[in-house]
Amino acid sequence: MATQDIIQRSGTSQATPPAQARVGGVKQIAKLFDATKCNGCKACQVACSEWNDLREEVGSFQGTYQNPASLSPECWTLMKYNEIEDQGKLRWQFTHSACMHCADPACLKACSTSGAIVQHANGTVDFDSDKCIGCGYCASACPFDIPKISAVDNKAYKCTMCSDRLAVGLEPSCVKSCTTGALRFGTREDMLFSAEKRVNELKERGFAKAGLYNPEGVGGTGMLMILHDVTQPETYEMPKDPQIPLSVTLWQDWVKPLGTVGLLATAAVACLHKITVGRNIVEEDQPGYQPPEDKAQAEEEAKK
């Protein structure tokens, strides 16, 4: 059953757009993570695993509250912990690490398989695991290091924004679970509005560098983040200026068309050459070939 609301689909061109008749009334949605309201309780992380039936292996203590050590095919949301000193004051900073649902998703751009990565009209970027072939292009393309390839089934996995919940009109599991209201969910418009309000509030409360992390390099993100200090996203383990990697752009926008032209041109030249120059044969090897001396002899005999 087609969802008919897909606005971008990996591995297809504009000439063959996905079915998108049902996007008319669909609003862009967004998840707003307010780091200034998060206390790192991990409710989102556990709720994500619970809803999505994910169970990572039990790890071990690695010198931090962060467990598991990283996102994985069985862990799609991970809280990260950083201790920062800001003007002599200690700040324990938490990052809700999960798919950012970029408007311009590098994973989708890099994907090798038609329709294995799609972007719904509401803005969520979703993996269709049945199509996924496990090439890992998405994993290397993602500027946020989100998709992870499973060693078990060789497929890419990441946060789906609980697309199954969204489909029935519910909010993502992480957002529902959030205890402090650090995660909110709504239309992108509403989230941007409340984010702006909150940032102003924070500025009044003395966080002069507070701001919204909604990086332009990837066209904005479906997960928006309010940070105490938006000038230093690295302290949250977020990239400062995430972009679709140059390698992906070069590859998809240059190598592919140029390569195609190259291949076609080679073929064309070959064909043209064949037509114009014709066969290149060794006459002596042709059936019925008579060497010149034989030919002359034969002619002489004929004269006789």
Place this chain on the structure above:
Amino acid sequence: MNRRQFFKLCAAGAATSAISALGLMSEKAYAAVREFKLIGAKETRNNCPYCSVGCGLLMYSQGSGGKNSEHAIFHIEGDADHPVNRGALCSKGAGLVDYVNSPHRLQYPEYRAPGSNKWERISWHDAFKRIARLMKDDRDANLIEKNADGVTVNRWLTTGMMTSSGMANESGLATQKFARALGLVAIDTIARN
């Protein structure tokens, strides 16, 4: 269906099989998002058993509620109607389903004999009999009916009870009546700790 149509259909079928055998079958329609897993599941309201915030829960179990299915809870999430948690749950509460379904849940009464290094499974009947025997012997031997001043005290100090603060009030009342009827004084609840 007339014979001609039938042949057509067969031909089409054969052609399709041939194509698919060559791997040229057109791809399936876009898979929709994962099926919403709660459709039709039995929903039961409860409260989180961990801390005292008392968050509302919605528990989902398989089966229609009909008599022939054994319900097993497979998902628990916050009750959005609950005025305190309004749908939220902490990391513990969000993982409650793994508490209910923990591989370490006890299933049967078990007994460990003096000096033994293993558990033996016993029936409830045998467990009650043996425990009651031990309790009665101890109570009969050690219940203090009167103190040194001759006041009736009816206390039994050689057996004690540490009670849970996780159980419901109703079990708490049963426990309270059970314990005081026997004359137990050394009763405590983990409420202190």
Place this chain on the structure above:
Amino acid sequence: MSKHNKQEMLVRHKLFDRICHWFIVAVGLVTFLTGFSFFYPSFQWLGAIAGTPQLAKFIHPIAGLMMCLPLMLMLVRYYHHNKWEKHDLAWMLAIKDVMFENEEKIPPIGHYNPGQKVLFRAFVLTSITLTVTGFIMWQPYFAPYFSATVVGWAIVLHAISALIMLMFVMVHFWMATWVEGSITGMLYGKVSKAWCRKHHPLMLDEHSDVEKH
């Protein structure tokens, strides 16, 4: 029939090399078709040669290795034929005459002409880059050991190398079909003296050298 029609044949490719070549052609076909299916997602059906797209992904790196390893072996075996020689320059300068078959103007050439030597070098380079980058991007076994950036660049390089190799393969195929007798040479190992005289005149000398041994 005239005795002249009984052409004298020379060995151009040994049996081992011919097996290698056609093996490479076979797995190379699989590799390129599956690779194409990832490079052009719309042509995913090309990968169906492997069964399913997932199998295509699974087989591609293995087929690629099976292509590159014998190819490298062949390249080692053919190295001595592909050294750059003085007269090669003259041939290169006369490339236009080569293409338009102005035979009288083509300087004589040995076992391989400079065009083939360029091809040889292209195969050496691309098979090395394809193998190295292939390993770096090989999910889920090797890629996790490299950073996303390294894998990203490996993917681009892999694509570029594959394209270059493919273009040379096309040239190789085109030339093989144009210069008639080449394919039978690679199939049965032998070419006629006349063919040598025409295309690789100096090869006759080499050959007599060989025979002298």
Place this chain on the structure above:
Amino acid sequence: MTNHWIDIKNSNVVIIMGGNAAEAHPVGFGWVTEAMQHNNAKLIVVDPRFNRSASLADHYAPIRSGTDIAFLLGVIRYLISTNQVNFDYVKAYTNASYLVRDDFDFHDGLFSGFDEAKGEYNKESWFYQLDEDGYAKVDETLEHPRCVWNLLKQHVERYDFATVTNITGTPIADYQVVCDAIASTHTKDRVATFMYALGWTHHSKGAQNIRSMAMIQLLLGNIGQLGGGVNALRGHANVQGSTDMGLLAQSLPGYLKLPNDKEPTLAAHLAANTPKPLRPGQTNYWQNYPKFYVSLLKAFWGEHATPENEFGYQWLPKWDQMYDFGKHLDMMYRGKVNGCIVQGVNAINSMPNRNKNIKALSNLKYLVVLDNLSSETATFWQNEPGFNEVDTASIQTEVFRLPATVFAEEEGSIVNSGRWMQWHYKGANPPGEAMSDSEIVSGLLLELRRLYREEGGKLPEPIEAINWNYTDPHNPSSIELTKELNGYDVATKRQISSFAELKADGSTASACWIYAGSWTEAGNQMARRDNHDPSGKGITPGWAFAWPLNRRVLYNRASCDVNGKPWDEHRKIVEWKDGKWEGIDVPDFNAKLNPQESAHPFIMQAEGVGRFFALKLLKEGPFPEHYEPVESPIGTNPLHPNVVHSPVLRWFEGVKDTIGTKEEYPYACTTYSLTEHFNFWTTHCRLAAIAMPETFVEMNEQLAAEKGIKNGDWVKVSSKRGHILTKALVTKRMRPLQVNGQTVHTLGIPRHGSHNALTRKAYSCNVLTTEMGDANTGVPEYKAFLVNVEKAEV
């Protein structure tokens, strides 16, 4: 909680001290963020550790564990000396103006009446001066030198900033910020709430920690107000209910008392526990004690409770001393106990001084464990090298492990911290043969009854008499039990709707009078689900049932002035209007009682007012005083070196030898819960184990550097009572404090260690902790003890 979770949103200043709501009550903490965002509230966190609550605080102040009283008395001194006090409230609603007996005194760390030999006080002098009618004398002007106000001023005078910060290690600048934030709520339009929990109770003076805070709330006029109150954040989901159920050594349901040896008859017991008013015109609600008590006895013994047999009073056991679990474990250790029933408690890991407890359980003849999970308590006899080293063969204890249901497999009610009784439903059958607790105790009781019937034995009467006439006595239904809790008319079986209907003549029965109204003739009030909040103040009268009588804010009469007008119109809960009390909540006062006749809102007190001076209720004294933890990292008390720690502690035989000194064990240590885990339950829960797989010890960077310990290294932490091996978490969030001329380093250990679960094998922190605890409650000092730490190779 006098108030409730949602009400936190009405606060202007939230102080989290002696608790860590963000980690232990994360969803409740959500209401703090709500207050911060929508009420512009300030959040202050005072804790030895920069914890997850601190991560969102406007201001965090470090404190040395076990010095909260000094900290809080310093706040009181600051409020009084800067006149930032709600004087109208203090004068009308507290005992500030009451005169104290002339022989009451405090000198060099001791109150009057100390008996050094017994280690306890003769509390005779800790009382008001009474007039000829038996009423307390008062001086409304607060000028009398013996009035509580002046004694309090005098008592806290010593707690100036320099003294306080010298004891607590809190930097003066931080302390000033905290004091100012708290003081800002002395005005009538601002209210503060303190959120505390086991961080205050787990001390050798836990009750006094809490009293000190309550005194501040009285000074500021914050009790009875929206957004204020005294808010104990209870631990377990039904700690409140278990306490209501009186599952304690000296209690019966509804905060009624288990009789003691000094009360040989029912009449004597009722006389001793029914207070006389200490001021004229008091509501003095406990004057109804006999009604509640007789109704309880009727519920217990049913038809066997008659006026002739004192309603079965003599069948209740009487106590001669407090047999809390700590005491009972000590008795076990000494071989004086034969049996123990442990119901849903991992006693071995939860109780302090684990090594002693293993020996104690080994002395038992039988141990019965009711649990839904496999716990280390039931398997204490299993040898586990390193973690549980025992000689299995020599342990002669018979152990029974009985499988119990979990919340999801039974219906019933639990009471949250805000006193909400919430009804829950059964979602699935339990695994295997597991049974509910009530079914298990029924099985035992009925089998005992059978044995007594067959064989006779000592005192069979109460076993025969206990009212077990349930439809299925083997498995009493939750509905029958809960209806019994509510109470009913004995003759008609009609459910009562208020405890006002209870009588002392045996015509009514109620197993827990405060629950009256929870299941009335109108049905189950606890299952109500109307979440409408008509006032917008977070009061949802149609959701569940809050005891007593669905009241959401206790002492709400105090939100109005003596004339019945709200102190702050925006915080109106109730008011005196048109000849009655009415408002958005159920008034905590006689609805018809005219303010002119009585204006004393604390109706459960004999004098109707809040007590700065606690009379004889607590063992340490009527005013709080700073005493060091039993194991003090400074080894002295800067205020009075002769009385270092609480003088009235309960010392079991031999325990002195288990107390370490700062010379051997130089570092302070505290234990706590993490968000990811709930005691020892969630170690069996895969999702929780994934989120926090292993325990650790938190330490500051300076100490780690001195000891050559790097983040993630294995370390050995030892106390006088044992040692554990764990991994180090070196963090900026712990910091060294300057105390009394020395540097105090504090280590912090989460308490979730278990060697038999889904998490990584770990030691329990309670190998290290001491059983010394609060003299009033017996709660051990889990939060402040001494250890040493060194790098270990594993």
